Amino acid sequence: MPTEDSISQKLEESSKKVDPLINLVLKPRRPEQLYEAARHIIEAGGKRLRPYLVLKSCELLGGDQKAAIPYAAAMEILHNFTLVHDDVMDNDPLRRSVPTVHAKWNVPIAIASGDLLFAKVYEVIIREKTGQMPCDKVLACIERLTDASIAICEGQVMDISYPGTENVTESDYIAMVGRKTAALFKACAEVGAIVGGGTKNEVELLGDYAWNAGISFQIIDDYLGVTADEKTLGKPIGSDFREGKKTLIIIHALWNASPDDRQKVINVLGNAQANHKDVESVMKILEKTGSLIYAKGQAKTYAEKAKKRLAKFLESDSKRDLVELVDYFIARIR
Amino acid sequence: MPTEDSISQKLEESSKKVDPLINLVLKPRRPEQLYEAARHIIEAGGKRLRPYLVLKSCELLGGDQKAAIPYAAAMEILHNFTLVHDDVMDNDPLRRSVPTVHAKWNVPIAIASGDLLFAKVYEVIIREKTGQMPCDKVLACIERLTDASIAICEGQVMDISYPGTENVTESDYIAMVGRKTAALFKACAEVGAIVGGGTKNEVELLGDYAWNAGISFQIIDDYLGVTADEKTLGKPIGSDFREGKKTLIIIHALWNASPDDRQKVINVLGNAQANHKDVESVMKILEKTGSLIYAKGQAKTYAEKAKKRLAKFLESDSKRDLVELVDYFIARIR
Numbered sequence: 001m002p003t004e005d006s007i008s009q010k011l012e013e014s015s016k017k018v019d020p021l022i023n024l025v026l027k028p029r030r031p032e033q034l035y036e037a038a039r040h041i042i043e044a045g046g047k048r049l050r051p052y053l054v055l056k057s058c059e060l061l062g063g064d065q066k067a068a069i070p071y072a073a074a075m076e077i078l079h080n081f082t083l084v085h086d087d088v089m090d091n092d093p094l095r096r097s098v099p100t101v102h103a104k105w106n107v108p109i110a111i112a113s114g115d116l117l118f119a120k121v122y123e124v125i126i127r128e129k130t131g132q133m134p135c136d137k138v139l140a141c142i143e144r145l146t147d148a149s150i151a152i153c154e155g156q157v158m159d160i161s162y163p164g165t166e167n168v169t170e171s172d173y174i175a176m177v178g179r180k181t182a183a184l185f186k187a188c189a190e191v192g193a194i195v196g197g198g199t200k201n202e203v204e205l206l207g208d209y210a211w212n213a214g215i216s217f218q219i220i221d222d223y224l225g226v227t228a229d230e231k232t233l234g235k236p237i238g239s240d241f242r243e244g245k246k247t248l249i250i251i252h253a254l255w256n257a258s259p260d261d262r263q264k265v266i267n268v269l270g271n272a273q274a275n276h277k278d279v280e281s282v283m284k285i286l287e288k289t290g291s292l293i294y295a296k297g298q299a300k301t302y303a304e305k306a307k308k309r310l311a312k313f314l315e316s317d318s319k320r321d322l323v324e325l326v327d328y329f330i331a332r333i334r
Numbered sequence: 335m336p337t338e339d340s341i342s343q344k345l346e347e348s349s350k351k352v353d354p355l356i357n358l359v360l361k362p363r364r365p366e367q368l369y370e371a372a373r374h375i376i377e378a379g380g381k382r383l384r385p386y387l388v389l390k391s392c393e394l395l396g397g398d399q400k401a402a403i404p405y406a407a408a409m410e411i412l413h414n415f416t417l418v419h420d421d422v423m424d425n426d427p428l429r430r431s432v433p434t435v436h437a438k439w440n441v442p443i444a445i446a447s448g449d450l451l452f453a454k455v456y457e458v459i460i461r462e463k464t465g466q467m468p469c470d471k472v473l474a475c476i477e478r479l480t481d482a483s484i485a486i487c488e489g490q491v492m493d494i495s496y497p498g499t500e501n502v503t504e505s506d507y508i509a510m511v512g513r514k515t516a517a518l519f520k521a522c523a524e525v526g527a528i529v530g531g532g533t534k535n536e537v538e539l540l541g542d543y544a545w546n547a548g549i550s551f552q553i554i555d556d557y558l559g560v561t562a563d564e565k566t567l568g569k570p571i572g573s574d575f576r577e578g579k580k581t582l583i584i585i586h587a588l589w590n591a592s593p594d595d596r597q598k599v600i601n602v603l604g605n606a607q608a609n610h611k612d613v614e615s616v617m618k619i620l621e622k623t624g625s626l627i628y629a630k631g632q633a634k635t636y637a638e639k640a641k642k643r644l645a646k647f648l649e650s651d652s653k654r655d656l657v658e659l660v661d662y663f664i665a666r667i668r
Contacts, residue, residue, distance in 0.1 A: 030488065030492075030509075031488060031491045033491060033495050034487060034488060034491040034495075085445050085446075085449060088441070088442075088445060089442035089445055090442075107422070107423070107441070108422075108423035108424075108490075108494050109491065109494075111422060111423055111445060111448075112419075112487050112490050112491050112494075113487075113491075114445075115419060115448075115486075115487050116484060116487040116488075118449065118452055118453075118483075119452075119480055119483040119484045119487065120484070122456065122476060122480040123480050123484065126473060126476060126477045126480060135468075135469040135470045135473050136469045138469075138473060139460060139469050139472060139473065142456060142476065143460045146453055146456040146460060147457075149449070149452075149453040150450060150453045150454070150457065152449075153368060153446050153447075153449050153450040153453065154365060154368060154450075156446050157365045157367060157368040157442075157443065157446050157447075158364075158365050160442050160446075161365060161367050161368075161443075
């Protein structure tokens with residue numbers, strides 16, 4: 001089992017390589033408000049998992065991490081673009097313990113600064129091309145991250161437009177989080193692998209690794225949203241229920257609860273007025289249906305699938321780091 | 335003077351070449367609502383000026399229009415992405431005589447479908463690369479359109495965040511519309527020129543042509559917003575005043591009116607309650623200050639600058655088309 005300290009240190013080392021370029025691309029210029037808003041969520045923190053995945057995938061294939069830095073920066077900027085717009089769409093007031101962009105400024109600034117971040121994804125890649133990387137490979141990377149961006153839009157709209165949580169199946173859930181979360185992890189590994197000089201098969205294997213890792217990451221994210229205490233969570237317990245969030249846990253419970261229990265869960269879902277007692281009763285039903293255990297099990301299954309995709313690569317520090325990353329996804333408590 | 339019929343026919347011919355590719359890239363797929371929303375404003379019409387500019391710039395340099403079609407499609411998609419998001423930011427209910435995306439669906443769908451369109455800009459270029467165009471040129475085109483996207487975000491935020499119309503100078507105005515409108519025209523001509531095999535100097539000249547043309551286009555847009563009748567305008571007369579829109583006409587009037595008149599104009603600007611009489615009184619002040627005539631004169635000056643940039647190119651049908659385009663910008667009545 002990875003210790004949170006060990007992985008934290010590695011993530012920090014990687015972000016020390018990538019953050020200066022992010023800061024450079026988003027350095028203050030006219031209109032200052034736009035650039036300040038664009039830097040806001042990035043500066044507020046975040047684990048920098050995606051740049052780490054780019055650098056480690058590149059390294060695994062014997063590539064020079066330096067060549068992957070612009071791509072690592074691009075993927076973190078892309079991730080933050082989606083956060084800024086998602087927060088508007090979901091009307092979330094807080095992110096990384098600071099007010100979201102639309103809450104601190106307003107919706108127009110949040111839309112424009114998200115758009116700016118999206119454009120900066122491409123700028124950082126094109127501006128920083130050292131000339132060492134053949135241009136067909138640059139285009140291949142742009143293709144992967146563009147596909148991921150399209151998938152993210154699709155996943156977000158699936159999330160906000162599924163008719164009602166009670167009809168969502170596990171396969172709908174995977175289709176949704178596969179696009180919303182896992183597609184970007186996949187693109188990070190693919191881009192890192194392309195920069196690292198991977199063969200078509202290696203790029204595909206690493207992409208599959210990261211896609212499966214991404215699914216397990218999201219399931220655990222949902223799990224923590226239900227089980228973590230208020231302080232770790234940064235929002236009241238039961239928020240995910242009140243927001244009607246479509247998590248694997250809830251989907252499993254709805255398909256496996258008794259008709260009475262099912263109705264009780266439905267009554268709480270998306271009900272902003274649900275009180276502590278309502279939330280407690282849902283928690284009890286989740287225990288009865290074994291939905292928490294089921295979700296954790298599914299997260300582990302996807303994590304195992306992810307690790308299996310690494311089997312063909314020779315043992316190395318970077319391979320161990322990629323295995324450790326997935327183990328951390330499962331073991332993490334925040 | 336170009337007849338509106340002549341240019342309309344040419345724009346239609348050009349859009350017949352480009353629209354099928356736009357439709358292909360945005361064809362219905364899951365989630366259908368997202369793709370329907372993404373097609374909504376594009377299908378509602380529009381002059382397709384930007385694709386025309388791409389194709390004609392390519393043709394001017396002896397390039398094959400066919401090679402420029404993906405780029406022409408990309409630029410029209412990019413333009414429509416900015417319209418969808420701008421409509422949310424400006425809270426506009428109508429565009430091209432149909433409800434805007436956020437009005438027909440909702441703000442989250444408008445944000446997500448705008449984001450999708452932005453990603454599709456890159457997809458259409460990368461997917462449709464025939465292999466005939468060297469990849470360094472593909473990257474050069476991506477660079478130009480990415481720069482334009484960044485400029486558009488900057489221009490939009492300048493527009494919505496300038497402290498108050500009464501302090502905006504003509505040079506602020508040019509900085510703003512240079513980014514919001516002219517940068518995309520410029521990128522269209524540059525991209526067309528790159529695809530057409532233009533030299534660095536030719537790309538620059540055509541970019542300058544289109545930037546100046548874009549400024550003149552925007553000034554006339556503002557002019558028509560004040561002088562056109564309600565039917566042509568599609569919204570009540572005086573709307574631009576009530577919305578506090580920062581047009582060259584208003585900026586000129588504020589700098590040239592008597593203190594009393596200046597105050598009268600300021601009182602109407604951004605005042606949603608301003609009545610017909612208020613609007614009439616502003617119109618009278620604009621006549622006194624000669625601001626309408628001044629703006630039209632400036633539009634003509636930029637149009638002349640644009641045409642001068644074409645001087646070094648040999649006479650050809652496409653050169654005449656590009657000259658005609660700028661003449662049309664000035665002469666148009668809608």
